[in-house]
Amino acid sequence: MNEKIITFLNSGLLEKYLLGEISSEETEHVESYIARHPEVENAYNTLQFNLELVAKSNAVEAPKSILNNILEVLDEKPVISLNATKKYKKWHKIGIAASIAASIFAGQSYYLHSKNEKLSDENQVVVDEIFDLRSDIEMNNKRLDDIMHQFKQLNDPETYKYIMQGNSRAKNLKTVAYINAKDKTSMIDVVSLPQLPKEQCYQIWAELQGEMVSLGILSETDRQLRALPYTEDALGLNITIEPKGGNTIASLENSVAKIQLK
Incomplete structure (x- = not known):
């Protein structure tokens, strides 16, 4: 070059x-x-x-209902159409006419009040949906920042890539670790993990001088690039099969994958 x-x-x-x-x-x-x-x-x-x-x-599927709900509500015209007042025949007694007029007015008032309450509720729905959208936008912006940070970490010349493949106990196991000693960061991408009995799990360890430090449990349902605790002066990484929930001491006799670090 x-x-x-x-x-x-x-x-x-x-x-x-x-x-x-x-x-x-x-x-x-x-x-x-x-x-x-x-x-x-x-x-x-x-x-x-x-x-x-x-x-x-980091991909997250946005809820499909939010935009549709807002468009449906905004599409409704908040205009109340009132039927033209019907003409009634003159009644002989003013009292009866006044009572009927009062009844009509009360009915229309109740109708208008009900429509206004409904419109108020619909407007509140719109406000709530917009608030949720703003929260989603803020959350997505934060996720985008995290994605850009991870992207820069992956492409940092100081970041080393380590592929961990399973031995005969877990032939299809494959994970990729990314470690940057300068920035003291480490990440792991779980590519594939063979299924275990319900009472067991995979646990990853950092190997120090005569000591194994737990870095967490690996799960097939958590297949994404995620951070691992950075361990200073680690000599290697080791994945073992442990009882469900993890162990405090590594079962090295159940090791399924390990690598040495530079």
């Missing part, structure tokens, strides 16, 4: 291009490098894969 390509890869333009944070002139510059240099194209594909991995692990 020549010095020109190395300088380009270290410039950060490729990451900014993928996130859409560069000018049109820089975009042309980046795309020409991707087209002309296989090394740059390979780096770009790796960045894309890492971004998709982070986005997929």
